[in-house]
Every structure is written in structure tokens, then in C-alpha cells.
Amino acid sequence: MPEPVLAPQADVDAEMAAITGAYEQAGVVETQPRRDYAPYRSSLLRHPTKSLHHADPETIELWAPCFGPTDVDPLEADLTVQHTGEPIGERMVVTGRVTDGEGRPVRHQLVEIWQANAGGRYVHKRDQHPAAVDPNFTGVGRCLTDGDGWYRFTTIKPGPYPWKNHRNAWRPAHIHFSMFGTEFTQRVVTQMYFPGDPLFALDPIFRSIVDPAARARLVASYDHDVTTHEWATGYRWDIVLTGSNRTLTETDTEDGDH
């Protein structure tokens, strides 16, 4: 099958600029990713085209799966010690607090992450772009929040990677996060980004959240108090599961591969 002809970045930039302009004129704050954000090509095929059928959650959906200390080993929060050798790249810690919309800590709940390695490569058969797989890095971890809602991971800073949305398309470096709250309706699947990434303006997934303040909530802060002497750089990223300041979800728009 012939390779599809991919649009140049300039075309995608123009589409994104037009949508941003229309959004700014509309004057309505829109904090969630758009389901059918045309510059993000596959988003058009990944959302319902008819109105959702509203239903009250059944009783079982009011409770999330419950994971305890016997299910999750503390070592699973360190993605740099899963193999016999040291992974390549910038060792980093990311930590933050998970709260609900009222600022209450979400305690003892499961946080999962998955990510590319320092070269931007996933350990996944669909990722075949020519960057090296690191035999000492799988890119998957999980932990439970503590009694005050804190999570903490030690990992390797992921690299940006190309994808086939358009010609010369590159994703900003990111870590995928899933947070279980205390009920299924609180679950959040999203992506955390790194401050100052030059690819932000070019990325249709990041920009499918059209409100700039909402986008900014997906960007971690560099935190020198988290950085440790001669060991790891540190980033802080807090997550709000419900309420008007909630962290954006991608449940309806993203299959998690990107």
C-alpha cells in the first residue's frame, strides 16, 4: 500500500491558528480537549458522532478498583531499577499531589505512568521509528498516593518522538498518567509535559485543548527542591480529579498510543 501523502506542518499550523482565532472570538472558556480537532487527524474517527446517552452510574461504578500495599510494590515507582543495568538518559523525579475539586487529598489510590525512553522510543511493536530501544528501560511504573495524596516516581526524562499525523510531526516530550480516584467517574487519563518545550506550538494533541490556561495545567514545573544532589532532576505536577480546576482528560479523544 502506498504511503499516504502527509500535509506539511505549515498547513497544520494554519488550521490550528484558525481554530484558535475562532475560539478567542467566541469568548467561552473551553478546558477539555476537542473531540474532533481536525489538525489532530485521527481524533476525527475516535469520538461519538451522536449525543451521548446520559445515565446515572450504577452502584458498582461509584467505587473504583481498590489497590493496596500488597498489590503495588514500592519499587514499581522507580522506573530506573527494573533491569540489571542503568537506563540511558536524564534521571528525574516527578512528584505531586492528587486532590479532588475541593482540595482534599485523594489518598491511597493508584497512579500509573507510561512513557518513551530518553531517545523517544516506546517498547511497543507499533513504535518502529529508528531510535534505540533501551534494554534497561521499559517505561512503565505505578504507585499509590500516600495519606496526604502525594505520588512520586523516579524515571528517565522521555525524549520527543515523531508520529504520522502530518509530515515531520513530533510530539513534545510527555509522560502518560492514569489516576484512579475513589470512584470510576473520577478516573483521569492524561499527559504531563515539560516546561518550555519548543514543540508545544506545533503539536495538535497539546493544542486540541484550546484554552491556554487549561493547557498550562498539563505542564509540570521544574522544582529545585525536588532535584537531589548528584542524583536526579526534579519536577512537580499536581493533579485535580474533579471540579472546575480539574486536570484535562483524554478519555474520549486519545487511545494512549501517542
Ligand SMILES: [Fe+2]
Ligand atoms: Fe506518548
